[in-house]
Amino acid sequence: MPAILKKTGANVIFWLRCSRVYALPMTLLSWSVAFIYSLQHGGDILSGILVLPGIALMHLATNLIDDLLDYPLLMKNEEFRRHAPETKCDYLTSGSTNLQKMCLCIVLFIGMAGAIGLFLAWYSGPWVFAFMLGGLAIALSYQWCSLHGLGEASVFTAYGPLFFCGVYYVMTSSFSAEVLLLAVSCASFVASVLYAHMIMDFEGDQSHGKLTLPLVVGSKSGALVGLLLFYTLGYSATIVMALQTGKLVYLLPLLTLPLVVDFYLSLRRYIADKLHLPIIRPWHYPLDNWGEMSRTPDAPFFFRIYYVRNIATFYVALTALACGI
Numbered sequence: 001m002p003a004i005l006k007k008t009g010a011n012v013i014f015w016l017r018c019s020r021v022y023a024l025p026m027t028l029l030s031w032s033v034a035f036i037y038s039l040q041h042g043g044d045i046l047s048g049i050l051v052l053p054g055i056a057l058m059h060l061a062t063n064l065i066d067d068l069l070d071y072p073l074l075m076k077n078e079e080f081r082r083h084a085p086e087t088k089c090d091y092l093t094s095g096s097t098n099l100q101k102m103c104l105c106i107v108l109f110i111g112m113a114g115a116i117g118l119f120l121a122w123y124s125g126p127w128v129f130a131f132m133l134g135g136l137a138i139a140l141s142y143q144w145c146s147l148h149g150l151g152e153a154s155v156f157t158a159y160g161p162l163f164f165c166g167v168y169y170v171m172t173s174s175f176s177a178e179v180l181l182l183a184v185s186c187a188s189f190v191a192s193v194l195y196a197h198m199i200m201d202f203e204g205d206q207s208h209g210k211l212t213l214p215l216v217v218g219s220k221s222g223a224l225v226g227l228l229l230f231y232t233l234g235y236s237a238t239i240v241m242a243l244q245t246g247k248l249v250y251l252l253p254l255l256t257l258p259l260v261v262d263f264y265l266s267l268r269r270y271i272a273d274k275l276h277l278p279i280i281r282p283w284h285y286p287l288d289n290w291g292e293m294s295r296t297p298d299a300p301f302f303f304r305i306y307y308v309r310n311i312a313t314f315y316v317a318l319t320a321l322a323c324g325i
Contacts (some may be wrong), residue, residue, distance in 0.1 A: 015105050018067075018091045019060035022288070026193075026309070027059050028052070029316040030159055030186055034167035036323040037182060038095055043171030048122050051170045054116035055135075055163065061109035062139040062158075067092070068102055069143040102181060110136070124170045131166035138162070141233045147209075149199065149216040152230075162189025181241040185253070186319055188234030189312040196267060196308045199223045220271045224264070231260050234315065249325045253318040259283060259311045267304055276300055286310065 035048045071089045074085055091097055120241050121128035138145075138158045145154045164183035168176055191247065198205065198212040205212045214223035235254060242250035261285075269276050277300045280287070287306045 001289060014091075014096075016060070018097070019105070019109070020101075021060065023063070024059065025317065026057055026159075027056055028322060029313060030163055030190065031055060031167060032318045033182055033186055033316060034164045034179065034309055035171070035178060036320055038168050038171040039324065041172060041176070043168070044124070044217060045171075047120060048167065048171040050116060050119060051167055054113045054120070055167075056118075057109045057113035058135045058139055059266060060143055061106050061113070064102060064106045064109070065139055066098065066146070068106065071099070079271050088244060110139070120170050125173045126168050128166075131162060134162045135166075149211045149213045150197050152213050155188045155194050156190060156191040159190040160184055163187075178241065178244065181237050181244070182319065182323070185234050185237035186316045188230050188237065189315045192230040192234075193305075193308050195223075195227055195313050196263075197305060199227065199267065200270060200304065212225045224268060224271070227264065227267070238319070244262065247322075249322045250319075252322045253315045255313055255318060256311065256315045259314065261305070263307050263311055266307065270304055274300060277303060281290070284310070 031052050035043075035052075038048060039045065067089050071092050073116065092099070113135075117128060117132040118134070121132070121143050135158065138154050142151070142154050145151050146203070159182040161180060162177050163232060164186070168174070168179045195213060199214045199220055201212070202223070206215060214220065217223045217226055218302055238250060242248055266278055269278070277294075280290075280303075284303070284307055287293070287303065290306075293302055296302075
């Protein structure tokens with residue numbers, strides 16, 4: 001029996017790594033904003049806690065579906081493979097698992113999320129079905145959307161209105177315009193992580209025939225302006241929230257503004273020179289496994305991925321703090 005448990009535990013850890021469980025902190029933080037705000041407005045704590053694993057499972061399933069559809073393209077397109085990070089689908093390219101097991105894991109994740117959703121629909125109200133279908137639709141269509149310039153719109157919808165309004169509804173069985181402002185504010189920063197990634201993947205996506213939003217814009221310099229629009233939308237929603245509620249504490253996320261300026265300049269430098277790695281400063285951390293990563297050719301790329309992720313994390317965390325004060 002201990003051997004079976006050990007093998008099962010190893011399999012769970014393996015598939016969590018494959019599905020990029022390290023990306024879940026952003027999901028947790030986004031949930032915390034909606035959860036704390038809902039609690040302040042009489043929300044049910046049990047349903048609020050229960051919805052989190054359902055959302056997390058759908059997030060992990062979406063990551064696996066994206067890899068499942070990207071893998072054949074990665075294998076047949078040498079140019080795309082050359083521009084992709086070494087970690088892209090590494091668990092498949094190394095032979096550690098196969099597509100059949102991957103599909104089974106996707107079905108399992110979606111099935112468990114669906115079971116949670118069905119309970120919440122019974123417990124909180126029928127609108128939960130709409131949020132469930134919306135989440136499933138985004139999970140299944142995300143790869144297609146990312147190929148047609150709609151990846152950021154999918155992420156914005158999933159991490160914004162769908163996420164925040166869904167959590168609020170599950171906890172209060174109602175809707176709120178202020179929750180929508182919080183959704184727009186946080187989702188703009190979350191979507192900026194993907195958008196910045198797409199800017200840096202410009203050549204790889206172009207060689208692969210993807211039509212990402214930066215490619216729709218037509219140039220990396222033009223796409224940089226688009227990044228500023230994401231940040232402007234997020235800050236604007238924050239300011240409107242503060243004015244509408246009369247609570248200046250909602251302006252706390254504006255403290256990330258110097259980091260946004262610093263990242264923008266760093267990304268502009270990367271566009272001019274992909275080998276440029278700035279001096280690492282205290283405000284750049286955390287940088288995952290940086291001792292090893294800094295010695296690889298992908299270090300300039302991953303530095304900026306970590307940095308833009310950190311900025312979004314700080315922004316959402318400050319928003320959660322503002323909701324709780």
